[in-house]
Amino acid sequence: MARSLAVQEINTLELIIFCILSIFMLGGSITMITSKQTIFSAFGFLITMLGLAGMFALLDSRFLAIAQIMVSVGAIVVLSMLTILTINSKDENLPKEEHKYKLILLSLIITLPFAILLYKTLSTLPHYFATTKAINAKIVGELLFSKWILPFEIISILLLVAMLGAIVIARGKIFKKEVHK
Amino acid sequence: MSPNPFFLLSVLLFSIGLIGIVSRKNLFIAYMSVELMLSSVNLILATLSKVLGDANGSVMALLLIAVIASEAAIFLAMIIHLYKYYKTLDSDKLDDLKERS
Amino acid sequence: MLNFIVILPFISAFLIALVYLKDTKTKRHIFYTSLGVGTPFLITILSFLTAFDFLNSPQTIHNTLFEWVHIGDFNIDISFMADRLSIVMISFISFIATLIHIYAAGYMRDEEGYGKFFAYFNLFIGSMLLLVLADNPIMMFIGWELVGLSSYLLIGFYHHDADNIKAANKAFILNRVGDFGFIIAISVLFISLQGHGFTFGDIKANIGLINHSTLTIIGILLFVGAMGKSAQIPLYVWLPDAMAGPTPVSALIHAATMVTAGVYMVARYSFLYIEIPNVGLFIASIGSASALFAAIIASYQSDIKKILAYSTMSQLGYMFIAVGLGAYSSGIFHVFTHAFFKALLFMGAGAVIIALHHEQNVFKMGGLKKRLKLVYITMFTATLAISGIPPFAGFFSKDAILVTAFASGHYIIWASATFTAGLTAFYMFRLIFSVFHSKEKETHELHSLDKRMTYPLVVLAFGSATAGFLGVNSAYGGNDLIVKFLNLPDIEYHIAHSTEYILGAINVILGFLGMALAYKLFAHSAVEARPDTPLKALVINKFYVDEFYEFIIVKPLLKMSEFIAKTFDPKVFDGVINSSVFIYINAAKLFAKLQNGKVRYYAFYILVGASLMSCYLIYKLGVIA
Numbered sequence: 036m037a038r039s040l041a042v043q044e045i046n047t048l049e050l051i052i053f054c055i056l057s058i059f060m061l062g063g064s065i066t067m068i069t070s071k072q073t074i075f076s077a078f079g080f081l082i083t084m085l086g087l088a089g090m091f092a093l094l095d096s097r098f099l100a101i102a103q104i105m106v107s108v109g110a111i112v113v114l115s116m117l118t119i120l121t122i123n124s125k126d127e128n129l130p131k132e133e134h135k136y137k138l139i140l141l142s143l144i145i146t147l148p149f150a151i152l153l154y155k156t157l158s159t160l161p162h163y164f165a166t167t168k169a170i171n172a173k174i175v176g177e178l179l180f181s182k183w184i185l186p187f188e189i190i191s192i193l194l195l196v197a198m199l200g201a202i203v204i205a206r207g208k209i210f211k212k213e214v215h216k
Numbered sequence: 217m218s219p220n221p222f223f224l225l226s227v228l229l230f231s232i233g234l235i236g237i238v239s240r241k242n243l244f245i246a247y248m249s250v251e252l253m254l255s256s257v258n259l260i261l262a263t264l265s266k267v268l269g270d271a272n273g274s275v276m277a278l279l280l281i282a283v284i285a286s287e288a289a290i291f292l293a294m295i296i297h298l299y300k301y302y303k304t305l306d307s308d309k310l311d312d313l314k315e316r317s
Numbered sequence: 318m319l320n321f322i323v324i325l326p327f328i329s330a331f332l333i334a335l336v337y338l339k340d341t342k343t344k345r346h347i348f349y350t351s352l353g354v355g356t357p358f359l360i361t362i363l364s365f366l367t368a369f370d371f372l373n374s375p376q377t378i379h380n381t382l383f384e385w386v387h388i389g390d391f392n393i394d395i396s397f398m399a400d401r402l403s404i405v406m407i408s409f410i411s412f413i414a415t416l417i418h419i420y421a422a423g424y425m426r427d428e429e430g431y432g433k434f435f436a437y438f439n440l441f442i443g444s445m446l447l448l449v450l451a452d453n454p455i456m457m458f459i460g461w462e463l464v465g466l467s468s469y470l471l472i473g474f475y476h477h478d479a480d481n482i483k484a485a486n487k488a489f490i491l492n493r494v495g496d497f498g499f500i501i502a503i504s505v506l507f508i509s510l511q512g513h514g515f516t517f518g519d520i521k522a523n524i525g526l527i528n529h530s531t532l533t534i535i536g537i538l539l540f541v542g543a544m545g546k547s548a549q550i551p552l553y554v555w556l557p558d559a560m561a562g563p564t565p566v567s568a569l570i571h572a573a574t575m576v577t578a579g580v581y582m583v584a585r586y587s588f589l590y591i592e593i594p595n596v597g598l599f600i601a602s603i604g605s606a607s608a609l610f611a612a613i614i615a616s617y618q619s620d621i622k623k624i625l626a627y628s629t630m631s632q633l634g635y636m637f638i639a640v641g642l643g644a645y646s647s648g649i650f651h652v653f654t655h656a657f658f659k660a661l662l663f664m665g666a667g668a669v670i671i672a673l674h675h676e677q678n679v680f681k682m683g684g685l686k687k688r689l690k691l692v693y694i695t696m697f698t699a700t701l702a703i704s705g706i707p708p709f710a711g712f713f714s715k716d717a718i719l720v721t722a723f724a725s726g727h728y729i730i731w732a733s734a735t736f737t738a739g740l741t742a743f744y745m746f747r748l749i750f751s752v753f754h755s756k757e758k759e760t761h762e763l764h765s766l767d768k769r770m771t772y773p774l775v776v777l778a779f780g781s782a783t784a785g786f787l788g789v790n791s792a793y794g795g796n797d798l799i800v801k802f803l804n805l806p807d808i809e810y811h812i813a814h815s816t817e818y819i820l821g822a823i824n825v826i827l828g829f830l831g832m833a834l835a836y837k838l839f840a841h842s843a844v845e846a847r848p849d850t851p852l853k854a855l856v857i858n859k860f861y862v863d864e865f866y867e868f869i870i871v872k873p874l875l876k877m878s879e880f881i882a883k884t885f886d887p888k889v890f891d892g893v894i895n896s897s898v899f900i901y902i903n904a905a906k907l908f909a910k911l912q913n914g915k916v917r918y919y920a921f922y923i924l925v926g927a928s929l930m931s932c933y934l935i936y937k938l939g940v941i942a
Contacts, residue, residue, distance in 0.1 A: 049217050057225050064229060064252055068236035073244045073305075080248045083229075087255055094222070094262045096274045099281075103258075106281050111251065111288045118292045119244060122299050130241040130306035138239035142921075143231075145928045150231045152931035155938075157223040157260070164219065165269030174271045175278065183275050190282045197286030201293035238921045246917075311914025 060086035081112045095169040222263040229256035319380040319397040326443030329356040330436045337432030353435030354418040361411040398452040406449045416773035421565035423767030441467035453516040454503045465492040472562040484558035491555040495545015502538035521588045536596035543579030549607040560622040564667030573656035583640040601641030605730045608634025612740035617857045639718040643808030647717040654710035658699040661777035665696040672763045680845040684757030695778040702781040704742035704828040710785035724810035742831025750839040
């Protein structure tokens with residue numbers, strides 16, 4: 036009984052936290068796709084990732100939340116901001132998008148059936164949370180190095196390859212072709 | 217609290233990412249929308265991990281984050297290269313493979 | 318035996334053609350001549366042998382080569398039949414053909430296509446024998462077509478001149494028009510026999526099965542074929558133009574043999590035509606009209622070969638009068654005698670033409686009486702024969718026809734035919750006197766004539782003089798040999814001997830009158846007829862029949878062809894196809910625009926596809942938010 040009350044209580048708090056976080060995330064993502072300046076979109080992205088980390092924490096995946104902040108925010112978002120600022124294109128060099136909002140509306144309408152279908156499919160899953168311990172580093176570590184050792188190794192190779200590839204691509208020579216437009 | 221709101225949020229994020237890809241010409245926005253779509257999948261994995269009481273989903277999400285990171289590296293390197301090459305951030309100007317009549 | 322008679326010329330033609338095609342330039346005259354002339358000679362011997370067989374034991378010989386078509390009721394064998402009629406025909410056909418082949422060996426000796434000529438000539442002989450010896454209508458039709466083909470090939474022999482090709486085409490096309498009627502007639506005959514067999518013997522036995530109106534149709538349509546082949550009105554216009562071919566061709570094909578195929582056909586179908594005397598009257602009327610028409614035109618022609626061509630048409634008219642009125646034996650008898658003197662006339666004309674270095678206008682010749690003595694004597698004999706002067710051959714055969722016409726009560730036909738006889742004498746002697754008697758126009762050295770060209774003339778002259786005696790009828794003390802031998806279902810007309818004598822006398826008097834008139838006008842100074850009066854202009858221009866056909870038939874057809882070729886075909890057919898192609902190309906271009914190279918658009922297409930599928934799934938799964 037106490038547990039269910041506690042669950043009840045946690046539910047309300049959870050709900051509030053969930054709402055706040057979701058507002059952040061949705062706001063951030065919408066900013067991301069609608070703003071004209073690239074750096075503002077990057078900020079929106081940052082907010083979204085942070086919100087996502089919060090979501091992970093809400094879902095009792097603590098290690099995942101921290102990993103999300105470390106990697107996704109700390110590396111990816113920072114890296115993208117770095118790239119954006121390196122390129123540093125002036126306003127007039129940015130692509131001209133005059134029909135931006137119209138396109139967004141059109142895509143929204145077209146994406147709607149797809150989204151509805153997805154949600155309806157997903158909602159057929161069992162709709163109650165199982166009560167378990169929070170998933171902390173120990174449990175994740177145990178699983179990662181026993182059952183998931185192979186994907187782990189492969190992903191490490193993938194990261195190596197990505198690193199090398201990024202270096203090669205970014206450094207690469209420009210071929211002696213005429214650059215058009 | 218049921219997982220349905222989480223699913224709903226995830227679906228919304230995915231749709232927003234999809235819309236971003238289709239409507240914007242800026243390469244960075246395209247990149248970030250792709251990241252967003254992948255992250256929404258991450259959210260579903262985490263939710264499922266809690267629904268099933270299993271840590272496997274969490275581990276999968278972790279590994280997916282690593283993939284996202286590597287993909288980010290490549291994507292940004294490519295954007296830099298393309299900018300150096302074509303001097304533009306407009307994905308509509310990169311149409312060499314079009315039908316020439 | 319009959320197999321050989323028909324097959325040998327084809328084999329020889331094939332061999333000559335093979336050797337000729339191997340190398341068209343080498344002159345292998347000895348080979349070509351020996352094979353080309355030897356074959357008809359061999360055929361003649363074989364025919365005479367078969368004829369002797371017949372004299373002893375009269376019957377019908379059948380010889381089957383092989384079975385050809387067996388489809389249900391439709392059984393056609395390649396088989397040959399020789400009865401009295403066929404034997405008479407092949408005897409004189411092969412004999413005259415041999416003589417003309419010998420003549421041709423001399424006439425064509427300098428020509429380039431010597432081998433080709435003999436190949437075609439032998440092909441013709443084979444086809445004619447096939448026609449005559451056929452056992453069933455289909456075989457006869459095959460021979461009919463093949464002689465038409467050989468005629469086309471031989472008329473267009475000097476193919477470097479486009480006019481000759483046109484003449485050949487004209488002959489073939491008009492023949493074709495006639496053959497159309499012929500084919501329909503055979504088909505109707507076959508259908509109405511309802512499967513009782515299709516050889517001549519079977520048809521003869523079952524002729525009672527067919528009702529009268531169908532028989533009339535068959536008879537008329539068969540005669541349409543004969544109109545084309547034997548140059549009667551209205552399908553005669555090819556015969557004068559066919560004189561563009563070499564003279565031996567004119568002699569053999571367009572005088573003695575091919576053009577008589579129509580008469581032979583009517584005689585062969587005598588068992589059919591005696592059932593329908595109305596059609597016979599029609600045939601006789603066409604014949605008499607053609608005879609008169611041709612005689613009038615011939616009286617004003619200047620080209621020696623064209624005069625003879627119209628003369629042939631006229632004499633063919635006589636033959637059709639005979640077979641039309643039911644006197645089949647008389648018709649065949651006239652075919653027989655006509656072959657002799659007409660072939661002789663053509664060959665003589667050829668000799669004159671060669672001697673005068675290819676001059677064909679009668680009024681540019683003259684005074685050749687002494688210089689071409691042999692030709693003159695033989696041609697004079699033939700002219701006497703054709704004019705019906707006794708005791709030469711033409712008198713007996715023509716007289717028989719005129720007596721039939723008078724005795725059957727068709728006095729108009731008799732009157733026009735008798736008048737035509739006078740005209741015949743007139744224009745033939747006009748030819749003789751202009752060429753041989755009148756003032757000399759050409760004093761150049763004559764081209765020497767090959768011996769091979771002159772000896773056949775002698776033989777034929779002898780034939781023209783004496784062949785008539787084979788058919789002298791009882792009034793003149795003869796035994797009606799030919800009539801008795803042929804054994805055809807003639808209609809018997811009884812007429813007093815005195816009437817016959819009177820009629821015969823009328824013919825002779827008219828003949829002499831014609832000769833005298835020609836003598837008076839042409840013997841001393843022959844002048845070409847000029848179109849002074851409108852009537853004369855009409856006749857000299859052959860009554861403008863060619864121009865009429867051109868206007869009524871040829872020009873509209875050409876216009877229609879031009880319309881179809883230039884307007885209808887490109888616009889309608891090509892237009893439809895072009896517009897459908899145009900639609901496809903434009904649709905393709907439209908779709909090609911989808912591939913514009915922009916990844917964003919491709920992602921959009923994927924999105925649209927996924928969205929549509931999810932719409933459908935939502936509809937199917939019945940989920941609405």
